[in-house]
Amino acid sequence: MTTYYSEEHEWISIEGETGTIGITEYAQNALGDIVFIEVPEVGNNYDKGDEIAVVESVKAASEIYTPVGGEVIAINESLESDPALVNAHPETDGWFYKISISDKDELDELMNAAAYKAYIDGLE
């Protein structure tokens, strides 16, 4: 299972044709206590870069842009009642949605773990 990262601080882990997407530890830390998450509907199609979800924290509301295009095949239903999951486990239990990737070439534009770490170090 390979994980990629976007400059907007989303992660996507790949299993076959399916990508699981969430926000990174860096993103949850920057957002602060998350109070509400709007996830997409299963069955909807999105292009890479489309606004797909919204995260509201005590500090700000932020849009989530999907790092790859495709059809949403599952959402994390726990987030509705327990948005704090994203603060506690952003890169595991706090996943947002699963997408059936339409074009795996889009992954090439994302970063691997080492490149993402260097990227956020540069932001400090």
Next chain:
Amino acid sequence: MMNKQGRPTDINTAASLSPESFTTHTGNRGLEQDELLIYEIGDTQRTGVDLEDLPVFESRLCGITRDNEIGLAGLSEPEALRHYTRLSRKNYAIDMGLYPLGSCTMKHNPRINEKVARLPGLADIHPLQPISTVQGALELMDRLAHWLKTLTGMPAVAMSPKAGAHGELCGLMAIRAALDKRGENRTIVLAPESAHGTNPATAALCGYKVKSIPANKAGRVDLRALKDALGPDVAAIMLTNPNTCGLFERDIIDIADAVHAAGGYFYCDGANFNAIVGKVRPGDLGVDAMHINLHKTFSTPHGGGGPGAGPVVLSEALAPFAPVPYVVHGEDGFALVEHVTGGGDSFGRMTAFHGQMGMNIRALAFMMSHGSDGLARVAEDSVLNANYVMASLQDIMTLSFEGPCMHECLFDDRFLEGTGVTTLDFAKAMIDEGYHPMTMYFPLVVHGAMLIEPTESESKQSVDQFIGALRHLVAQAKSGNSALFTGAPYLAPLKRLDETLAARNPVLRWRKED
């Protein structure tokens, strides 16, 4: 203990003693009284009004009469009055002290405005009265419109929008109407990263896609990035000037020219017009539409104190698309154009009536009591005060962008690095010092933003005291006294509230205990 003037008027001595020795039977602490919800105070056995018993009558409600108790709490008049007076004492208001909420322009509301707005000839009229009986009110609107056009150098103004964001909607609807008339289907609205959140929201509401323009290192729109983003798809740019970092957009004329050359319109968010009123006319800068927050620039009460008003000035190109109703000079005096007549280009109507009359009155009173020279002084003094605050704090707080600033100055949280104190904690500690906090975490372009707008209302003595309080807090934070901040406010009627819990589990409804 003595106060700062050496008089024995110590505030809150009890706070220095153990709380246990001051446990009171009522839960009140001297003049700081505990307050219940109004439903918890009242009951159904009491009332503040003495209604006559109804004579026997035949109900014509055909069986839909209520058969259960409503259960609304009744209170006597003094109880109701005391409840709201006690609540108001827990509040902070511009009438109590400096209110440095950046971008909100919490300036003094002169009492002459209130006096004029309460004149029966203005306060007791109704929008549906015959036009012949409200000639004075229409003249007042016409005169206010005249001065708004004069101050902005624009040929037309729509008076009906009821707030800043409503004005934005008016402006973008005029732009869309103009583009429709040209037969063009442009889909994108540009907005800088630092824009007020209402700008992208307005554009989205009008069906546009929003594209964000980055800022340059000086905190202003990156002209090159803007020019790259322009094209045949761009309907308009929405830009605030001075911008939300409190900086004047120096390239504004180049920006306007570039947008016009690409066939788009220039919407200026006039929220910060108070910094340039009487000094700069937006019409001279190439603006096509701009709302004016009467409640900011012209001091009408807002922020819980009253409704706003957001008249929109329009350029020659957009004037034909202005909404109805508007005041015209007719044969028999003033008249209101209420309908779009055949062939007219007006995009229609935004409000039931003609706008926020009470705010119109107060704004005109503010203008006339200041005069044109006084309005220029408003801009000068608000800019002077903000620069004084900036200059007095920039050695110990971290200024986000190099000054001079306009009417507000922007700091970020770099100066708190390593102290364990966040912008939020710092703001809460200001409450203990007796101040409403500044705007925090906005604009989003800097980390842990603190945006301070003192306004022209404050004297040097008042601003000096504020600066002194901030310098004291910064020194405390840097000396390691983080507890002063992380638990603040200590001295407010309510202590640190759990914002996260409140947002995750809001309790919005009171229920009677069985």
